[in-house]
Amino acid sequence: MANSSFGTNRPIGVAVLGLGNVGSEVVRILLEHADELHARVGAPVVLRGVAVRRTGVERGIAADLLTTDAAALVVRDDVDIVVEVIGGIEPPRALILSALNAGKSVVTANKALLADYTGELAEAAERNRADLYFEASVAGAIPVIRPLMQSLAGDRVNRVVGIVNGTTNFILSAMEETDADYQVALSQAQQLGYAEADPTADVEGYDAAAKAAILASLAFHTRVTAADVYREGITGVSAEDFETAAAFDCTVKLLAMCERLVDPASGNERISVRVYPALIPRKHPLAAVSGAFNAVVVEAEAAGRLMFYGQGAGGAPTASAVLGDLVMAARNKVYEGRGPGESAYAQLPIAPIGDTLVRYHMNLQVDDRPGVLAGVANEFAKRDVSISAVRQEGTGKRARLVVVTHRAPESALADTVQALNEQGFDVIVRSVLRLEGTEE
Template sequence: MGVAVLGLGNVGTEVVRVLREHAADLRARVGAPVVLRGIAVRRTDVDRGVPEDLLTTDAHALVARDDVDIVVEVIGGIEPPRSLILAALNAGKSVVTANKALLADYTGELAEAAERNRADLYFEAAVAGAIPVVRPLMQSLAGDRVNRVAGIVNGTTNFILSAMDETGADYSEMLAEATRLGYAEADPTADVEGYDAAAKAAILASLAFHTRVTAADVYREGISKVTAEDLATAAAVNCTVKLLAICERVEDVADDGSPRERISIRVYPALVPRDHPLAAVNGAFNAVVVEADNAGRLMFYGQGAGGAPTASAVMGDLVMAARNKYYGGRGPGESTYASLPIAPMGDTPTRYHVNMQVPDRPGVLAGVAAEFAKRDVSISTVRQEGAGEGARLVVVTHLATEAALAETVAALADSEYGVSVTSVLRLEGTKE
């Protein structure tokens, strides 16, 4: 089984190391030798610790070689990976990729090319690094009905929020620390603004609900506006704040009165109770919780990024692809039979934790409660702190739609009660 590796960054370096150091084990597991044919890099005049004759700057020529059966893409980004993967699949070669950004927008095109050419497309490493979550959704739970997938899928943001929770420091301080330690990129936008998590959420939703989902379908908020005060507020109600990727079925009633089922895919910072499993996931670790009809709740936890953990997932896919090639089989392809519609964020029900500054005067609390009631936003608890013109009012709601809550906040800002809404955080992981 001839293997071409595209990219020799942190992940590619680890993949090449495993291929070279564990060749005997791989041969035994696959049933045939797994041979590294070449590595595509940008420059060949740099000492990379591998034989020079394996290196090439012509990735397209490497992919086209007759002695290459499996292509491992660990370059990242959209182009040239998209063109290279399509070329490989169109030539009947199996592909293993860790490219979540590409898959989030082009899974359909790539999956169709794989199906046309009877080739495998594997991407376990694209979501949550070493954590096996893609294969369980595609295979282990193929006979079950998945209702919800929620988790922490970005290590950088989880490190920052965990550090803010532990130290009381603000966002900018902990972002600087994450950069110093190598958890955050020089440009952290993809992580801290939720783009990375949104791409992974699109992949998870596609698998869980047999529906083609792209990154554009995912509602996204990042953590750059989360404050130390938000973490302190969370601690006061025995919660912490996590950036969550949530994919779930939403059942409600259409305008004509008929029942309907849609899916909601969203990424945002949320309060999570301390007794919820995700609250204990700290540092750069990831975790994904899957809820299904028959399997119940399953939790997958581990290292969600890094060269070696991600290479572990890549190598697992590579072994599967090599076995299929050797024995003449194929792995499961894309499943989109359900084609469920995407629910707009405004229709998505969530609980909310609303912080307000209010004057401590007779009638203010009743007026605030009335604004919530007018829009059918049911209040679970109310807590007031302080007195005078700068009293603090905290309202926790029952399930309410995003649209109803947004209308309530706007109405409070325009009301006669002198209310200033200082923050709104969603509350996840609780039962009504």
């Protein structure tokens, strides 16, 4: 039990909203490890209630703790901290605002809500001198939010790159390991429980985009919403893409990328936030992240490159991050302190995707006859795009040509692709992937 010379014996009351995989694990830890939490916090941590959709169902906890009235639960006098693990925008947004306006601290794992409403929630927390913690919103158990907010608060972060969606990483890993096409790998992920029956949020990049918005907001002290994130999913990635990637000693990953862009002439800064499948060299630290695991690489001026790796989803890993935040919020209640609030002083403009410098890896089907390769090269030259490597496989009308460019503005590369598709010299652009993790 807690040493009586520290903290207080006044209980810290906790309300949990939602009793799914994460909520059930949070409740279990609160009940089974009450003594340890008391010792760590400096006061008893007491579960006051759990909001569920319906009562009368056996859930393994006392029936008098269950309620369907979440709105009343979050403002109860005996509740100090509200844990939201429902997901979605409403009713969580209204419930969290109600809790913050009542002076309750909030712990949430809700990346979709935070990606669009962090500013509103942070302002409510500041106005009412309450804490808002959300470590579990990005990469599950992996501690990346707190390092960005606290450990690196005195440093200058230039880039955050990560694999932040376990479903898509599992699918892409399966495609590479078994030579399966996308649909086969997706079916396998669904059978194993790694993908939902409707996988749209994952495979189209929406989940990763929400997390990228949160990471960029923290890294660059700028409010970034999901709408600011350029997004592409993995549905167009083919077994052929992995085949050509292997020829360049690369693999394919869905990346969330947040970068600080500095104009060399003026010194003006913008940020680029984007999500898309990309080739990365096998020597890159993210290339070895397989299955449903997540990893985030942070590059800062003084700290250099830091990598955070681990389980990015699941009830127990996510609950671990929630409980970490809960302990921090409870300690602040005991010792009458507050955690760090929102830092959005920089308000850097968001660069359009067309201004971002990237490399392209293009897979073309061509008619192998005189003049075709010259015509392809000419379209790149017209737009000042330099070619780094060309690889041809096969002959005849279905020869395959792989073109890798040096860095160029996304707009110039996209215009080149469009021009190749419109030309009449027997060229079909089969796929285009960006190449990241190189210095060229």
